[in-house]
Amino acid sequence: MTTPDYAEKIPNNVALHEDRRLQRALESWQPNFLSWWQTMGPTLPTQDVYLRTAVNVGREGWAHFGHVPMKDYRWGIFLAEQNPGRRIAFGAHKGEPAWQKVPGEYRADLQRLIVIQGDTEPASVEQQRNLGATAPSLYDLRNLFQVNVEEGRHLWAMVYLLHAYFGREGREEAEELLHRNSGSADAPRILGAFNEETPDWLSFFMFTYFTDRDGKYQLGTLKESAFDPLSRTCEFMLKEEAHHMMVGTTGVDRVVERTAQVMVENDTDDVAAFGVIPLPVIQKYLNFHYSVSLDLFGGETSTNVANYYTAGLKGRWLEERRKDDHVLADDGIMVDAFVDGEIALTEVPALTGLNTDLRREYIADCEGGVKRWNRILAEAGLPHRLALPHIAFNRKVGAFAGIEVSPTGEKLSAAEWERGKGQWLPTDTDKTFVRSLMRPVHERGKIAAWVAPPRNGINGKPFDYDYVHLS
Numbered sequence: 001m002t003t004p005d006y007a008e009k010i011p012n013n014v015a016l017h018e019d020r021r022l023q024r025a026l027e028s029w030q031p032n033f034l035s036w037w038q039t040m041g042p043t044l045p046t047q048d049v050y051l052r053t054a055v056n057v058g059r060e061g062w063a064h065f066g067h068v069p070m071k072d073y074r075w076g077i078f079l080a081e082q083n084p085g086r087r088i089a090f091g092a093h094k095g096e097p098a099w100q101k102v103p104g105e106y107r108a109d110l111q112r113l114i115v116i117q118g119d120t121e122p123a124s125v126e127q128q129r130n131l132g133a134t135a136p137s138l139y140d141l142r143n144l145f146q147v148n149v150e151e152g153r154h155l156w157a158m159v160y161l162l163h164a165y166f167g168r169e170g171r172e173e174a175e176e177l178l179h180r181n182s183g184s185a186d187a188p189r190i191l192g193a194f195n196e197e198t199p200d201w202l203s204f205f206m207f208t209y210f211t212d213r214d215g216k217y218q219l220g221t222l223k224e225s226a227f228d229p230l231s232r233t234c235e236f237m238l239k240e241e242a243h244h245m246m247v248g249t250t251g252v253d254r255v256v257e258r259t260a261q262v263m264v265e266n267d268t269d270d271v272a273a274f275g276v277i278p279l280p281v282i283q284k285y286l287n288f289h290y291s292v293s294l295d296l297f298g299g300e301t302s303t304n305v306a307n308y309y310t311a312g313l314k315g316r317w318l319e320e321r322r323k324d325d326h327v328l329a330d331d332g333i334m335v336d337a338f339v340d341g342e343i344a345l346t347e348v349p350a351l352t353g354l355n356t357d358l359r360r361e362y363i364a365d366c367e368g369g370v371k372r373w374n375r376i377l378a379e380a381g382l383p384h385r386l387a388l389p390h391i392a393f394n395r396k397v398g399a400f401a402g403i404e405v406s407p408t409g410e411k412l413s414a415a416e417w418e419r420g421k422g423q424w425l426p427t428d429t430d431k432t433f434v435r436s437l438m439r440p441v442h443e444r445g446k447i448a449a450w451v452a453p454p455r456n457g458i459n460g461k462p463f464d465y466d467y468v469h470l471s
C-alpha cells in the first residue's frame with residue numbers, strides 16, 4: 001500500500017508519480033473535468049462549504065473536514081487497501097488469484113461496466129445542479145454539495161481505471177463521460193433514471209434514498225470483481241456512498257415528520273394549505289423514484305450478466321456470505337415474469353436470473369426505509385402508512401415494460417392506467433405545488449417550514465453551524 005500523496009496535483013494513493021505517462025494523461029484530463037464542474041456542476045455561487053475530503057483509506061481518519069471553496073476541492077484517486085492474497089470468489093476462475101491487469105478476453109466487457117458506472121456519477125451532479133438555489137437550510141445545502149463533490153470523485157475513480165488499464169480507448173471513454181449530459185437530446189446519459197430531472201428537494205431526498213441505493217448495490221457487485229483495482233476502487237466508493245444514503249433516509253424522515261406534525265396539530269390530512277407536503281404526494285414521489293430505480297437493475301433475465309458472473313467480472317451482493325458453490329451452473333431461481341397474461345414467477349437458470357437476485361436484495365433494503373417512515377407516522381399517532389408499490393408498477397425495463405399495473409399489483413387496461421396514474425405518480429399540479437414550497441432558507445440555524453430539522457449536524461457540529469458561506 002503506498003501512502004497517500006496529498007501534495008500532488010491529483011491527490012492519490014496509487015503512486016501516480018511512479019507512472020509519468022499516466023500522471024500526464026490524468027493531468028491533462030483534470031482541466032476538462034474542472035471546466036465540466038464549472039459549467040455543469042452546482043449553480044449557486046458560494047465562497048466555501050464545510051466539506052469532507054477523502055485523504056486516506058484506513059479504518060480511521062480517512063476523511064478531513066473543513067471549509068473549502070468548491071472549485072478548489074481536492075478530488076483524488078483512492079483505492080481501498082490491497083489484500084495481497086486475494087482470490088477470485090466466484091465463477092469459472094474461482095480460487096485463482098485476483099487479476100492486477102485486465103485479461104485480454106474480458107477487456108471490452110470490463111470497460112463497458114466501468115463506463116456505465118462512471119456515467120451515473122457526473123449525471124447526478126448535473127441533475128442536482130440547480131437545487132442549491134432552493135435549499136431548505138445551510139445544513140441541507142452542505143449535504144447537497146457533499147454528495148455532488150463525492151460523485152465528482154467517483155467519476156475520478158472510474159476515469160483513473162479507464163486511463164490506467166484501457167489505453168487509448170479508455171482515454172476516449174473518459175472524455176465521453178464529460179460530453180454526455182443528463183437529459184441532453186443529442187448525447188444523454190446512458191441510463192434512463194439519470195436523465196430525469198431532480199427539480200425539488202423532495203425529489204433529491206427520494207433520489208438519494210432510492211437511486212443512490214441502486215448505486216450501492218451496483219458497486220457491491222463490482223467490489224466482488226476479479227479485476228482487483230476495480231474491486232478496491234468500489235470498496236472505497238461504498239464508504240462515501242453511505243453518507244449519500246443517510247442524506248436520503250433522514251431527508252425523507254424529516255419530510256414525513258413535519259407533515260405528520262402538521263396533520264396532528266390541525267387534525268386534518270389536507271395539509272397543503274399549511275405549507276407542508278401531503279402524505280399522498282410523498283407516496284407518489286416514492287412510487288416514481290422506486291420504480292425508475294428498479295429499472296436500473298435491468299431485465300429479470302440477462303445472458304450478459306450471466307456471462308459477467310461466470311467470467312468473474314461482477315459478483316453477487318455479499319458474494320462471500322452466500323452458502324452455495326459460487327459457480328451456479330446447476331442452480332435455478334424463480335424470477336418475476338409476465339406469463340399468459342398474468343404477473344407470475346417462472347424458473348430460469350440462476351445465472352441468467354442474477355439481475356433479479358440483486359433487485360431483490362435492493363427491495364429488501366428499501367423496505368427498511370418504509371418501515372422507518374411508518375414508525376414516524378405511528379409515533380405521531382396517525383393511522384396512515386407509506387408503502388413500496390408493486391414490482392411491476394411503472395416499469396419501463398424488463399418483463400413488465402409492456403403492461404400497466406397499479407401500485408397494489410392489479411393488471412390494468414391502457415384506459416384504466418390513464419385514469420389512475422394521476423393518483424399514483426406525481427402530476428404537474430403536485431410538482432408545481434412541491435416546487436412552490438421550495439423557497440430558499442440560507443440563514444444560519446433556520447429551516448424551511450415543510451421539513452423538520454435534523455437530529456444531528458455533520459461531524460459533531462450543531463445544526464446551526466455555518467456550513468456554507470454564500471458569496
Ligand SMILES: [Fe+2]
Binds near residue numbers: 121151154237
Ligand atoms: Fe457515486
Ligand SMILES: [Fe+2]
Binds near residue numbers: 147151215241244
Ligand atoms: Fe452517491
